[in-house]
Amino acid sequence: MARVAIEPGIVALPDREGDPPRLLGCRCDSCGAVFHPARPVCLACYGRALSGAALDGNGTLYACTHVQMPLRPGRREGRDYWVAQVDLDDGPRVQGLLSPDIGEPRIGMRLGLALETLRVEENGDEVVVPHFRAEAGVA
């Protein structure tokens, strides 16, 4: 049994369980702008040289919503969920899932990155997605 990311290019899984995952992105060699996910041309300066970057996913909550509608394919059944936009300390604003344990999220709260198991495949592989949760040690 192995852990596999929901799709390539989104998240780097840690070698050791318990270590934090990273969001995959890139940094422009010319102007330093950071993007998630990686992309072929810099949107700020149109430079073509961009280097891979692993972002720690720490940031602050910009906007959030509690989704109550019927679930999309691949989502665990019977679960409502949260979607958020997060301003990463590394630069970009990203959209992603919030931990189901988020409680009552507040705009401006500090967040960090973790993994959630979305489903277990027939071969035993665990399909995981990144999600944001309250930063460790922060209420």
Place this chain on the structure above:
Amino acid sequence: MRIENVALLGTAMTRFANHRGRTIVDLATEVGLGVLADAGIDLRDVGEAYVGSMLAPPMYGVRIMKQLGLTGLPVVTVEAASATGLVALREASFAVSSGRADVALALAYEHGMRRLPGSGGITPGYESLMASPASFALWASRRMQERGTRPEHLAMLAAKNWNAARENPLAYHQADHRVTAGEVLASPGVATPLTEMMGAPMGGGAAAALVARADVVRRLRPSQPLVRVLSTALVTESYDPGWIAIGPSIGPPEMTAAAARLAYDAAGIGPEDLDLVLLHDSWINEELEYYEQLGLCRVGEAEKLAEEGATAPGGRIPVSTDGGLVARGHPIGPTGLAQVHEIALQLSGLAGRRQVADARTALAHLVGGGSSAIVSLFQREG
């Protein structure tokens, strides 16, 4: 871009509804023949056709046009998600203004979200885990934080559009009573703060518009006021540091301001000249954003505009007189041409019980997934 010397020659639409037992070809044929009849012409008079849908399989555009005749005319399929209908009209207008055609057709059709054979399923990828309404709910979340918007503002505008649809027999929703904001708030939650009655139903349907050189329209419709297509502006996303790559089905609301500025400048008019507006309220909080982006009020004053009833029937600038996406319905492809149909009725004084008094200038606006935004301006002569 300014559109020189082009006017509406005819419009038609089916009701937006769940058309069980009718195919996409039935629906498209009905409006194709309908719009030709409205103009008093047949396909031999049409120089070019722009046809569109988001969900129809390949080749449908050309094949559907065969229902109307085999004249050899060029047919181009347009797909711009929710903006498809207005983009088809833009291209038809350019076909005329460029001199390629005296008359051009824009036609769009959709059979709801039911997938047609061969069009594949939804990949359960990362982005698909974030349901599309979440994109708009996130705008609402941010707006509530920054502007003190309350769910009641959203409910009030949704009720306005539900009640406007009660005067439009072609609308998807036909409430049998006056809808209240309380009812909208009490409907099942979708993505906080949005509830079911704040969102557009899909359904299916078709809609079409013919455009032609102004002198052709005058000759064919001598007794009706001339409704010109003044300008149209289509934009896609522009980068700024708050841009988000994965998740949003639509880029930032400011895309709409960019399109509006271009359309107003090209036409030489401003928002103060408008008598009615049709905009993209797939979720009702968009309506508040676009009041500001389209310049109907200053930034930060959309809630006040709504509270004053300025955008309701009889108000200073009625918005979505046909029920909007929320209540007229939003089958995706045809939505923009339903807006054009409403504008043609309103600017010709034929809108019946929902007529805006002495309406002369109108704006149609849509955004489309991907994403893009389009604004088109129309004006009655005289």
